[in-house]
Amino acid sequence: MGAPPGYRPSAWVHLLHQLPRADFQLRPVPSGFAPQEQEYQQALLLVAALAGLGLGLSLIFIAVYLIRFCCCRPPEPPGAKSPPPGGGCVTWSCIAALLVGCAGIGIGFYGNSETSDGVSQLSSALLHANHTLSAIDHLVSETVERLGEAVRTELTTLEEVLAPRTELVAAARGARREAEAVARQLQELAFWRGVPLSPLQVAEDVSFVEEYRWLAYVLLLLLELLVCLFTLLGLAKQSKWLVIVMTVMSLLVLVLSWGSMGLEAATAVGLSDFCSSPDTYILNLTQEETGLSSDILSYYFLCNQAVSNPFQQRLTLSQRALANIHSQLQGLEREAVPQFPSAQKPLLSLEETLNATEGNFHQLVALLHCRGLHKDYGAALRGLCEDALEGLLFLLLFSLLSAGALATALCSLPRAWALFPPRNPSASCSGSHLSEPLFPARLETGPPPRSFPGCRRRPH
């Protein structure tokens, strides 16, 4: 028969859930999802703060490296023919770092779209659940109204027609009582009526937030892509001002990357805690928000053999009442119609109403069954805990790669730029004339410095 595909926590959830957590006093914090507790909030903030630490360390490293490079280089004898060793390697390591950054951007785009997919799966499941809940409400209202209408008009007419024979009037009265009982039972099946929590509203809120999150990441990714491409262009054209501007931009993007990494890490850790056992948390939260009884909520959230249908009894009673109305109407048709032909019209109309009610009843049984809503719950969890979490981890990888790549580029760019030859009016790739104090000697005696292939110089 094969189990239906439900939600099971993935390996990533287990892995992240097992990481140790600590609060600001570095006391261990249990890894159960409890966003309202201060200790847990502190643990997540601490995870985010690790990225801040990383940013600080990488900025210090870059500063130390560059200061060492600028101030503590061994003095170069004037007139030395050899350029500083490793200059080409600097440019190439810068290019390699930028290419790694570009690969990271590709991963980032993938992760962003994956997260967006997961969240849209969540909101589509919420929309579907909302549709089911409103359909139950609508169906109950429609059926109850139709039954009430039939009781008020056709059954009253029937009782008036059958007035001469008291035992037939009693049967009609019995049918009226049963119909009223069915209406009462059905009324109580619309369990979501008047509940203050609307899945539609939640879905809209989630989509709204996700739209801005998605846009922010796309802008960050495009910014980093532009920085990488313009830096490569600056290196190719040996344009100092472009490389300087891009160095500053790289610094900005480095800060943004570490910032996003902090947010992603904290979200991923929190999400893994939520996803490792979502049922209890969701059940408690929904109970608080809706005030529904726990047997209804566990029926829908667990939906297994152990939890019995809380509507079972009401459904059975309604079903029996409907069958009783049917047999009473059959009896009336047999007994009364030969004697009172005018009773036939209300009886036929009543039978039609009964058939429609039975159809609606079957639809209601199907809607109330936990299968549909539980499937939506599973889809929402899979969206959030599989796709969105996976996307988040890809975004984390992007942030890591881009932080590494940008730090390397920031270390190499000033060195590569220092290697650029000074501009010459006859150079085919024109750029701003910047003095190049680092290689005054080479320009006079050495061969023309190695240039980038895109920037061919005409001999003069």
Next chain:
Amino acid sequence: MGAPPGYRPSAWVHLLHQLPRADFQLRPVPSGFAPQEQEYQQALLLVAALAGLGLGLSLIFIAVYLIRFCCCRPPEPPGAKSPPPGGGCVTWSCIAALLVGCAGIGIGFYGNSETSDGVSQLSSALLHANHTLSAIDHLVSETVERLGEAVRTELTTLEEVLAPRTELVAAARGARREAEAVARQLQELAFWRGVPLSPLQVAEDVSFVEEYRWLAYVLLLLLELLVCLFTLLGLAKQSKWLVIVMTVMSLLVLVLSWGSMGLEAATAVGLSDFCSSPDTYILNLTQEETGLSSDILSYYFLCNQAVSNPFQQRLTLSQRALANIHSQLQGLEREAVPQFPSAQKPLLSLEETLNATEGNFHQLVALLHCRGLHKDYGAALRGLCEDALEGLLFLLLFSLLSAGALATALCSLPRAWALFPPRNPSASCSGSHLSEPLFPARLETGPPPRSFPGCRRRPH
């Protein structure tokens, strides 16, 4: 209330569906999905053949370009100091082409994973449908067996106990008849029993094919990535043998890219035809394969207000019969138990069976309702026609980009390679010693030729 998220053909489906189709005699072919018709097969083959044409044209273009470059260059005066103009641009255009190829590879990875997602959504929907169908089957068997057991044991005992009073025996017989009627009605609700088509088997077949398709694309993408990276490495290290090997590999990957493009284009066109109106085709196909009546199939495949539940009457009859059994048992309990205390045990046992049967009946009503299976159908269609088609279009874009990039690289590589300087034993990046007949003069009189930044040469 908001409509439930169902399947609607996307803009891509409409766009692809509107492209003109022709058979081998170039007569127009209607764009309805008809894979069994020869004309339609020819139209798809023609779409695939367009890629073959593209391959041929690009090979001819490359050959003409290279022959022109080798044989028809203007004679260079010996001792000219200037290197052939545009040499650097050749290297850079080659690098740019390879970078475009890398971007295409990123897009290809994304498209491959998107297609795989879509197909796994399809097979998961099929698995879910299979679970529902087997659950119906299982539930019907279980309920019928339980009812039969009750009729054979408890009702027989009851009849024996009540034998002295014939009107009570008649009531018990009535209950037996109703129970047998319920069992008969339920038996006919297991509509998928004995149907030769198993969604589980289809899901397994689809997953099997998809696994190999995914793997083939991953291998193609990795091959192209390696070719791009090694070509870049060859250009950076100015290693002739590496560039030659990579030129040959590029040619191979070019052929593979055009081949995959043909397959993707034909599949995308066929899929768009299927997806523009899948209901009719799927309905006919399922009817052929399963032999089920069209009202059952259209109930599940369309599932709207216009199609009535084909099980409605059976369900209503079973429901009434169950209610009748209940009232008969209630009557027996009232009448018989005071006189025959030994009737209480079988009566209680029968009521328990009745309650369980009513529970199963409600579950069966929920399973038989079109909502669940139609939702699986919608999910399968969305997987195939949204995610898989979108992924296929990304793969098409990858093939186009890589075909363009590889053709450019194939044009530029031999020219770039001809610009490599001959190797020198003192060069820090050692390579094979290949003579470079293109620049004999420059080596003697000009400055050292421009080299790639990774390959710094020590002056000697």
